[in-house]
Amino acid sequence: MSAASGKRSKAALKAFLAAEEDPLGEGVAADPRAKELRSLSIEDPAALQAIREVFAGTSLPEDQEKVRRILRARSEIQKEWGDARDSFLAIGRALLALEGDLTKAEFARLRHGTERLFPFSDATATQLRQIARAVDGGRIPVEACPGSYGTAYQITLLSEPQLRVARERGLIRSDVTRREIMQLRREVPADGLEPLPPGRLDRARLREERARLGERRARLVEELAVVERRIAQIDDLMSPVIDGEAEAIA
Template sequence: MPPRKEAMAGLEVANKPRRRSFKVEEFDPEKIKSEINPFAAKLPSVSKQDAPLVIDNDSGAEVAAPPKDLETVDDFSDEVGRLWGNAGRAFIETGRALNRAKEKLAHGDFMVLTSQRLPFSHNIADRLMAIARAVDEGIYPADALPPNYTVAYQLVSLYEHERPVALKEGLVTPAVTRRAIEEFKKRMRPHDEEADIRVRDKKRLASLIGQRARIDVEIAELKKRLGDDAA
C-alpha cells in the first residue's frame, strides 16, 4: 500500500515509516573472546597498564620492561616489588634495582627502602645485591647460577681462592644444591676457625646494621611527629 498523504498548510507531506533507533552498546572484548572460543577465555588479558615486554639479556626470556627514571623511595619500592613477584632469575634484576637505588638515593632513604618498603628483609636485600654485583662484575655468568637466590648466594659467597676449585668440580651450575655447596665449604675450610669467626661476625654485623637502620628510621619519625616536644 502506498504511503498515505495528508494536506498540511497547503503542502502534501508523506507519512514515512518511523525508523527504529538502536542503542549502541560498548563491546566487551573479554565477553566476545569467551563467546567465540571457550579456550580463548584462558588466555591472559591485556591491559594498557601492563608494562611492555623486553628480552632479558641474561636469561633470554621476555620480562616486563622496568619503569624509567627511578628517583624516589616510592619508585624503587614499586620496581623491586614488581621484580620480586616475577619468577625465574628475576632476583638478579631485583638485586640490580637495589644497587641502582643505593647509588641514587640518600643513605637515609635507602635504609627506609630496605627496612620498611620491601616485601623482604634487609638481609635478603644485601644478598640479592651481592648476587647482582657478582654477575655484573663477571665473577659468574647469570645462566650458570641456580634459579633460587638462596643457593645462588652460596656460590657468590665463596672466597676468591675457592671459586676456581668449585668451577673445576662442577659446582658452578644451575643444578647445584645448597647442601653440595655447604659440604664444599666445609671441605675447603676444615681448620679455618678464623674464617668461621669472620663469617659469624659479618652476619652479626649485618643484623645489627639492619636493626640500627630500623631504629634510626623510627627515631626520625617520632622526632618529626613530636616536633619541639622531642627534646
C-alpha cells in the first residue's frame, strides 16, 4: 500500500485475492466461501479497502469469514436499497445479523465506518435495525408496517401505553402517516397517564386541568405536613424520658 495514496496497489490486491483463493499455494479446490469472498472483492475492491481502513489496528481484516460477511451484507444492502418496505426490512435484518456476527468492538467500528461501506448513515442504519427488531419481535405486524421507514421508525419509538392507544385508534396500519404517529406521541404521555383526546390541543382545557392539579397539589402538601407532624409526635412519645424512666404507652 502506498503511504502517500493510502490505497492498495492493483498488484497487492491481486496477491491478496489469490492468497485467499488458494491460501496454501497448493492449487487445491477453493473453499466456496473463499470463492465468494474473491468474487465480492473483485466486484467491489473499494469495499475491501474500506474494510481494511475502518478496522485498521484490529485482526478483523485478516479474518476472511468476517470480511466475507461484511462484503455480503454490503452487496445485499446495495441491492435492496431504494425499494420499499420489504427492502428496508431486509436491510435491517442484514444489519442485525452483522451485529450478531461481530464483536462489540468490531460492530462499533462498523458503525463508525457506516457511510464508507453502505449507502446511508449510521443514524439510518440504527433506525433500520430498530424497525426490523420491532417487526421480528411482533411489536409491528409485518403486514401493518408502513412503506416509509421514517414512519415505521416513529412507531418503534412508542412506549407500550402509547402503542396500545395507537392500536385502539387504528394507527398501526401500512398507510399511517408519520404526522399521525408524531401527533399521538405528543398527545399521549409515554407512561400512558390521562391521554389527551385526538385532534388539536385544547389549550383552555389544559389550563383548567393544570389549575385543578395545582390545587390538588396544595392540598396534598398540607396533608403531608399534618402527617409529618403526627409522625414527629409519635417519635417523641416513643423516645426514652430524660430520667431514664420509660413512659407508659397504652
